[in-house]
Amino acid sequence: MSLIQPFAGLRPAPGRAAEVAAPPYDVLNTAEARRLVEGRPWSFLHISRAEVDLPEDTDPYASEVYAKAHENLERMLAEGVLVRDPEPYYYVYRVIRGEHVQTGLVVSASIADYDAGRIKKHEFTRPSKEDDRVRQIQALDAQTGPVLLVHRATPDIDRTLATVAADQPPEVDITAADGVRHQLWPVVGRGVIEHLTQAFDRLDSLYIADGHHRSAAASRVAASRRCGDQDGEAAEVHQGFLAVVFPHDQMRILDYNRLVRDLNGLDAGAFQERVAERFTVEPFDTPVSPERPGVFGMYLQSVWYRLTLSDAIPPAADPVAALDVSRLQEHLLDPILGIQDPRRDERIDFVGGIRGLAGLTARVDSGEMAVAFALHPTRLEELMAVADRGDVMPPKSTWFEPKLADGLVSLVL
Structure with a gap:
């Protein structure tokens, strides 16, 4: 399997992205999530923080929360709020906050390369948080929160993504409540998709910036499903995790x-x-x-x-x-x-x-x-130096801004 692969993304139907897009599940507590879903029946928080639809004393890790997340996902599919693309694509994802702009690629990143250390980590994970993401993936049969990855800046990749964005208007162009603008372009041309796959394959490694629990959980789910009765096609899909990859020189780390x-x-x-x-x-x-x-x-x-x-x-x-x-x-x-x-x-x-x-x-x-x-603030070069040695940074060493939105693209298993 290549370092990255395209996939048939599950996305908001045309014109519905502003209704669906939500902050990442792990930057909100339950009370904040409940306030944000008021008057927003299609917010992705109904999937990523499904306890908002259950009694206030509900444990966020209770089994009924994951069941509710599955129910809400099925409802959004049945109502046509979320639709799946007909074939595998990459997606150019641009995030703008004030004068800061960063342009990356939504991909299915190789779990085999993650397990082998080519996709490099720099943090320990907490078992309870990892277990939570495993249960969420299993309940939804999908990965819904992208891992934030970094690659060393490469002119060829930057030019290719810029060309895709310049050749057509974005299919998604929304500004969230925090003022961050999110734009998305599907990469549909077979030639461009193959070019990007090969360009990333030439990289020595990718680095996890944020999302260690999500990537670890995806690896665990893939390992468990390899042991089950999956046909070849399904097993191949399970070998990737949802990620957005940005060049290191466009990333912004705050203190x-x-x-x-x-x-x-x-x-x-x-x-x-x-x-x-x-x-x-x-x-x-x-x-x-x-x-x-x-x-x-x-x-x-x-x-x-x-x-x-x-x-x-x-x-x-x-x-x-x-x-x-x-x-x-x-x-x-x-x-x-x-x-x-x-x-x-x-x-x-x-x-x-x-x-x-x-x-x-x-x-x-x-x-x-x-x-x-x-x-x-910690610098990206410091993060990569630690990861290259196979070392682990102290907890809470990096805070990346702007944050990605949940719900714009999900990976169905």
């Missing part, structure tokens, strides 16, 4: 910031003294958005501080240790605040940069959190 509930038994003065042993600490009259790696913003008792890692601390020896999220963990969160395992410690929380520094100050000022830290 992923940290909040801690207490000062680990220290008062504010003692805490600042400990921090000053490893960082230069400068108070600021305005919020501190770090301008480069090695610089951090800290918000404590209504005051912003600029922290600069001491020159006495030697450079990191490997790509993971060199990340700012690792340096903050090693030199402050663990030794001073006692956060040894940020993946499991309930004293720490994470805020994506899309919420701005106000998302940090509000929670400290309310008394919910004791201290906040603003970080310089």
